[in-house]
Amino acid sequence: MIESAQVAIYRYPVVLFTRTDYPECMSANELLKKTFGFDPYVLFLDQIPEGPEIEDFLAQYDHQRSVTNVFIAGKYVGNFEAIVQLDQSGELEEKLE
Template sequence: MDKVQKLSSENGVVIFSNSTCCLSYSVLILFKELGVIPYVHEIDRDPEGKEIEKALLRMGFNGPVPAVFIAGKLVGSTNEVMSLHLSGSLLPQLQPYQTLN
């Protein structure tokens, strides 16, 4: 779907989530602690939410939200983000998007 592609390419770090998802909130807090303010798109509040979910599936995303994109690339869900963080691979990907604190 063009909307997913557009949002993920126009914003450095994007989280597709549901407004009540605690896993999405956890990823958001992690990013903020790392100095990154991601663009959060709440699928459940978007009239095209079902189409976005289908587009994410077509892109290879098969987990529950959040669907995280960094630099226009689908990273995955909470498990993938946390694995990258624990291995030390997440911060280098986020570095271009960190704000000065």
Template sequence: MAAKDLVESTISENKITIFSKTYCPYCRRAKTLLTSKFPNVETKIFELDEMNEGSEIQDYLLEKTGQRTVPNIFINQKHVGGCDAVVGLDSKGQLAQLVEANSPSTSKL
């Protein structure tokens, strides 16, 4: 239950949430893309390989999204997918629209 609560609260409180592993090249690419293109956007990154509950979080992400692999990325509470999905959205010019869209939880900004 703790993993579920952590995932859900983090997704709702941040514009961008990335579930990652420190050694993953796809994670590194996605994190670099998102943090360099949107440096002023609230981004929360969890390095699951450095967390005691990392495996439980991945299990919950599988249940929630059907994806257990990392990176597992949410933008404005919407599950986007992994690195290829983010790069694809960026190349189509759709990533900025998604990041800049207002979400219910960002009304506090």
């Protein structure tokens, strides 16, 4: 159910939607942990029954059915490349403020 994804987006300060078979997952997790000082809430979509449905739901944000997707403070921030760019520009940490 996409409700679990929607609840997570607003319940946790940093949410990472990904898959266990995506190598960038660990990199995204480490970057977010380094930036904010705590582990993001991670949903591995290939490990839960509603994963495909959540991937469809997430497609509305980036117009493609792909993960890794990051939400900070209830707002869609982007994929792994987007958070790397935000980190390099110094804007990533500001997203939680």
